Amino acid sequence: MSAPAISRYPVPKLADLPEDVRARMLEVQEKAGFIPNVFLTLAHRPDEFRAFFAYHDALMLRASGLTKAEREMIVVATSGANDCLYCIIAHGAILRVYAKNPFVADQIAVNYRDADITDRQKAMLEFALKVATRSVELVDADFDKLRGHGFGDEDMWDIGAIAAFFALSNRMAALTRMRPNDEFYLLGRLPKAK
Amino acid sequence: MSAPAISRYPVPKLADLPEDVRARMLEVQEKAGFIPNVFLTLAHRPDEFRAFFAYHDALMLRASGLTKAEREMIVVATSGANDCLYCIIAHGAILRVYAKNPFVADQIAVNYRDADITDRQKAMLEFALKVATRSVELVDADFDKLRGHGFGDEDMWDIGAIAAFFALSNRMAALTRMRPNDEFYLLGRLPKAK
């Protein structure tokens, strides 16, 4: 039996890719041990690939008042609201690794209200979910509420922009029927061997 | 009385911007006669600015089976569904100009079903709106329906990806309370002077 398709669209061979796109893939493969399918799927269109990951990195790698785990919480919560399998599974794995917690990703994907996180993080996710699902209703009071939890203006931009970027990402995953790599399902669930 | 703010966030002065960001603004100003506020608002974060417009151009300027007017139809219809004032007003103006039609943007922003467009374009917008508002429900039958209207696989990526990109864009406009430039409201509504 052949492996299930990882995309509705053709997946290019590494050899056929532009140098910079291939380099990016090999770099992530070096680090993760495999190439996440989002790279292979989006490489179908190198210009969009470049813009996508440039945007991703600008938000997820920048110095920020949010920890890396918190940024992944936003990804997982909003992808849960959008029912995006790829992002829940892939970013759930990354969140487990960053948070060193095998439970928190599943909790947040389903219902942040009862997750093992701080009240500050719950307020962050409430804001992110409003951006994700009914952004027209955003008002000053939503920003004030976050300020009350110690978030600064740039933190709020981070929260909102990550929710906005994964609104794009979730829809691209749905469009391409992007399949999560098998590796992600187990990642971060086992105690580290010593 | 001072002019209304164009963003919840600080708007940088042109002089303070990185050279490439400023160049991009001057280029659009040269062409349009003014700088659309999306440039000024997003310039608050140059890295995200660069990624945003690289993504935008990759989708909106590429050779495609969709005309430029059709691509703007997708923007206007999905921004209408998301109740995003900036994108409805700004891209509504661009659509009027491309389509040389002073009515079609308002029609599509409210209800593409009764707009003065072809059945093929209505099918395109139905698909785009599904990506925009309930992408989890996308199934093969949706793609087959577009094929029946003569759309190819790459056209469908274009439709879905534009809907996805403006899912991001609409949310950034809501986050920043991005104000449409006054100029957009009238653009393309008047018969061209001869």
Add this chain to the structure above:
Amino acid sequence: MSAPAISRYPVPKLADLPEDVRARMLEVQEKAGFIPNVFLTLAHRPDEFRAFFAYHDALMLRASGLTKAEREMIVVATSGANDCLYCIIAHGAILRVYAKNPFVADQIAVNYRDADITDRQKAMLEFALKVATRSVELVDADFDKLRGHGFGDEDMWDIGAIAAFFALSNRMAALTRMRPNDEFYLLGRLPKAK
């Protein structure tokens, strides 16, 4: 090419109409310079025509604590929530004229929260939208909130009744696929010639 139909239903000739219905049309034509299609469309049934405009006038022309522009704001906001093209375009035009503001109608049709209006007017529209979209949830607290903004009991009836009347109007426009007159799109967008 023939002009697009202005109704799914037959549109009577002026000569064939009952005297009072025709008189009403000529009166509005005299004032506006054209006959809005709502008159032509509803004249298909003179009894309903008479009741419709009697109701309209009872609400929109009466002495009221609401200005005429405010009443049109309610029409535009609730018609926006109902995605009714005819009422957004026609009453958007009237609102621009009454408010002497070329932007406010488009703002309110999409999102009153960020429109250039007062907090009192935003509270008025919040109430109107509740009547329009989930009237079963109306409770005393909603009335108290308006009282806090200085609205009296009769003002609240006006707000609610206008929202209710355009719930009817929006549905009649959808039923008949009522087409906005081309003239409305531009009305009130240009600075008055001096």
Add this chain to the structure above:
Amino acid sequence: MSAPAISRYPVPKLADLPEDVRARMLEVQEKAGFIPNVFLTLAHRPDEFRAFFAYHDALMLRASGLTKAEREMIVVATSGANDCLYCIIAHGAILRVYAKNPFVADQIAVNYRDADITDRQKAMLEFALKVATRSVELVDADFDKLRGHGFGDEDMWDIGAIAAFFALSNRMAALTRMRPNDEFYLLGRLPKAK
């Protein structure tokens, strides 16, 4: 203990009403044995009262391809969708009387799909509910479907217009917290005495 209020607004005394408004009330009292509270509630504003009942009569009393019972079915089904107690109770009573059926009103108010009515009547109510709850989605196919059940163009106007008029009526009942008369609850539930 005082009787519960029948309106959030003052209810005029018959003696204080304009002659035509009072005459209408006495006429209905003569026929029904009591004055339905919708008359007393709306009489707070005689002009709107007149327009409301003129509209009501134009739709509900005209010669039509729909029976009187069918027209009341539309009222009950759409008022059910809007959760309007007054109209469900009052028009449910009228429907029981017209249909000579003590069960059908309760059935239709909750779920027309399983009511003891014909397939043609179910199609009629499906259309009416689309007008009531998502009229923007009305397309030609909806009209064609009714034609397949033998409805003519004027019948469809009747169906849609009744749904539209009670969209108004339901919202006025919510605004005024209009209380159904006690009499309505039992009307048409008992076998006629012989």
Add this chain to the structure above:
Amino acid sequence: MSAPAISRYPVPKLADLPEDVRARMLEVQEKAGFIPNVFLTLAHRPDEFRAFFAYHDALMLRASGLTKAEREMIVVATSGANDCLYCIIAHGAILRVYAKNPFVADQIAVNYRDADITDRQKAMLEFALKVATRSVELVDADFDKLRGHGFGDEDMWDIGAIAAFFALSNRMAALTRMRPNDEFYLLGRLPKAK
């Protein structure tokens, strides 16, 4: 004409039923004068029948801080939200009997906010409806609000568990197209003969 089916599924004859199931039916028939169709419908599967009524009795017959009428209010309000005809009609009848009030069941089935009940009971129904329709959003504040109305922890379990049990019951009624007995429609509507 044959009587309308009371279930999509076969309805067993009393003679063919297991002894305990039949006994339960005869007991209710003795008390009510007829066998409610929920017994006949669910008897199609005796094991599920037994569990269903054991669960029902555990909640509805136990000693509780809620009166029997209040428990039926929860059933009627949540069944109204789920548009379940059988439960609205059957439990509406029971509620009328327990509350000795011919109006309150219809009121609560449609809109508890304006029903003739206490504020405490409205708070109870607000909580029950949250359990019924969006239980993921339950938070501590919802429990605190009930505490403010004098409800204890066990009362809150009762409220939530009744809403939960009728979430099951409403769906079984929909699955089987369970028909309310004619008797229920009139029960509790007439003044007791003396």
Add this chain to the structure above:
Amino acid sequence: MSAPAISRYPVPKLADLPEDVRARMLEVQEKAGFIPNVFLTLAHRPDEFRAFFAYHDALMLRASGLTKAEREMIVVATSGANDCLYCIIAHGAILRVYAKNPFVADQIAVNYRDADITDRQKAMLEFALKVATRSVELVDADFDKLRGHGFGDEDMWDIGAIAAFFALSNRMAALTRMRPNDEFYLLGRLPKAK
């Protein structure tokens, strides 16, 4: 630090439980290696505990045209729609074990349309989700569609009744804030040791 609470309500000690309830717990502990928290949480009320598990067993253990894995698919899909963490995690684990597939539970909890299951199973889940989320809309055509996939009448009762029972279960989990046991998260994800 103390362990997180497994319920909003008191959790009884095994020693304090009625004999039959304790026996049931020890039996499951024997088999699973731990006591799932649903047993501990619901044991707060032994009568409801007994009815709950009697109902559960009547549906999940009976001879059926559905495999045990398919029945768990229904639980996972409908619990996903209800955002119920406990049931997604606990029954997701059981599904992985029954289906001998480490991926299918996560897939189905998020979007059955793209899961690695048969078309017949997708039709089953579509029906189950309709029962779970909008059962009022069930019509004969839904049953016919399942018949076309080879499901018999009793299979359809199973599908609908499992969806109905977990409508109850999901709400009890939300009411009690039932916490999934840590063990469930990893169960069925690792290749069996040989």
